[in-house]
Amino acid sequence: MTTLLSRKKCGILGATGSVGQQFILLLANHPFLHLHAIGASERSAGKRYKDCVQWKQSSPIPGEHEGLVLRACKAENFKDCDLVFSGLNSEIAYELEMDFVKAEIPVFSNAKSYRMNPLVPLVVPLVNPAHLGLINFQREKLGLKKGFLVCNSNCAVVGVVVPLAALQAKFGPIVQCEVFTEQAVSGAGYPGVSSMDLVDNVIPFISGEEEKLEVEAQKILGSLNGSATEIDAQTDLRIGATCTRVGVTYGHIAYVSLRFKNHPGPSVRQVEQAMMEYQPELLKFGVSFSGPAIKVFMEEDRPQPRLDRNISNGYTVSVGRIRDGGKDGHFDLRFAALSHNTVIGAAGSSILNSEIAIIKGLI
Numbered sequence: 001m002t003t004l005l006s007r008k009k010c011g012i013l014g015a016t017g018s019v020g021q022q023f024i025l026l027l028a029n030h031p032f033l034h035l036h037a038i039g040a041s042e043r044s045a046g047k048r049y050k051d052c053v054q055w056k057q058s059s060p061i062p063g064e065h066e067g068l069v070l071r072a073c074k075a076e077n078f079k080d081c082d083l084v085f086s087g088l089n090s091e092i093a094y095e096l097e098m099d100f101v102k103a104e105i106p107v108f109s110n111a112k113s114y115r116m117n118p119l120v121p122l123v124v125p126l127v128n129p130a131h132l133g134l135i136n137f138q139r140e141k142l143g144l145k146k147g148f149l150v151c152n153s154n155c156a157v158v159g160v161v162v163p164l165a166a167l168q169a170k171f172g173p174i175v176q177c178e179v180f181t182e183q184a185v186s187g188a189g190y191p192g193v194s195s196m197d198l199v200d201n202v203i204p205f206i207s208g209e210e211e212k213l214e215v216e217a218q219k220i221l222g223s224l225n226g227s228a229t230e231i232d233a234q235t236d237l238r239i240g241a242t243c244t245r246v247g248v249t250y251g252h253i254a255y256v257s258l259r260f261k262n263h264p265g266p267s268v269r270q271v272e273q274a275m276m277e278y279q280p281e282l283l284k285f286g287v288s289f290s291g292p293a294i295k296v297f298m299e300e301d302r303p304q305p306r307l308d309r310n311i312s313n314g315y316t317v318s319v320g321r322i323r324d325g326g327k328d329g330h331f332d333l334r335f336a337a338l339s340h341n342t343v344i345g346a347a348g349s350s351i352l353n354s355e356i357a358i359i360k361g362l363i
């Protein structure tokens, strides 16, 4: 299907940051997205990408992108793009992204600014692409023809909601979930957390992260109503979270304990099977990622960030340590989930969301 699509010109806002650099890598040789324009702050505008960026990736800047000249992130500078991806900091994103949308440029955002806005789909492509159905109503409300805004979730949320979606599809509602995370330093952007704070240490707090995990998961796992005007959040799923920062470059681990509504809950074997067989709706669209959505590890010391974060180029969520909640315990099930925070946790999700929107004829 993808080979029949005409190429779309895309831009990246915040192209020099952690998320922006991942966009630069993932858009190289893309089958139907052509990276046409890149933007960053006024400090960087006018300079060639390779002369300006503090490149922190383990593979080199793709040759086709290294000579692109950075533009200031103003909507009038990106009028020649069919869509833009945003890796802007949330303080800036709030105003700038809406300027782009009002200029009729579709925006796929990684910032938190509009994630909980009732008009904005919050889409983890491996879970809820159907929420893109809200776009027509958003356009109607904002008086737009071509522009719209789609957000993807906080990077720690992705590793949790993908396995939860697989479990709920097979075993019915989950009513309670307790999450403990160990999050990579790149999740704080560059230069992020000082090495003096991070080496030989764990930081037991990430500002705002626990609240995001609790509410964003409910919205993502909710459903679009019949008139496609609202997302009904899954509010009867209670989530508690503790988020920590550790000295890992890429890859967030979430340790999840949960309770199903229906008892008795599934066996460990049934859970492993359900996760291995999970076929997200996204795979029906013929996007550039063909799965698996979840890789299940039977080894008791996996997944590990360094070994497993790059499975399927960082698009697959790895799950391991699946075990029952313990005799007479409060929870039915426990597991660990690893996700690449700048691929499926950020840029990769935005790219897949845009691919679905293109295939659905929304762009």
Ligand SMILES: NC(=O)c1ccc[n+]([C@@H]2O[C@H](COP(=O)([O-])OP(=O)(O)OC[C@H]3O[C@@H](n4cnc5c(N)ncnc54)[C@H](OP(=O)(O)O)[C@@H]3O)[C@@H](O)[C@H]2O)c1
Pocket: 013, 014, 015, 016, 017, 018, 019, 020, 039, 040, 041, 042, 043, 044, 045, 073, 086, 087, 088, 089, 090, 092, 093, 110, 111, 112, 153, 154, 155, 186, 187, 188, 189, 190, 341, 342, 345, 346
């Ligand atoms: N890192 C992750 O794992 C992750 C995951 C999911 C979501 N997010 C979210 O994604 C966004 C980007 O995160 P990040 O980690 O990539 O941040 P970052 O490394 O700090 O990068 C920020 C980018 O924004 C640009 N910028 C800063 N001020 C600007 C301005 N006034 N006008 C235009 N551009 C400006 C910077 O350009 P200059 O180089 O010119 O300063 C840089 O390209 C944030 O909202 C973050 O919460 C991050």
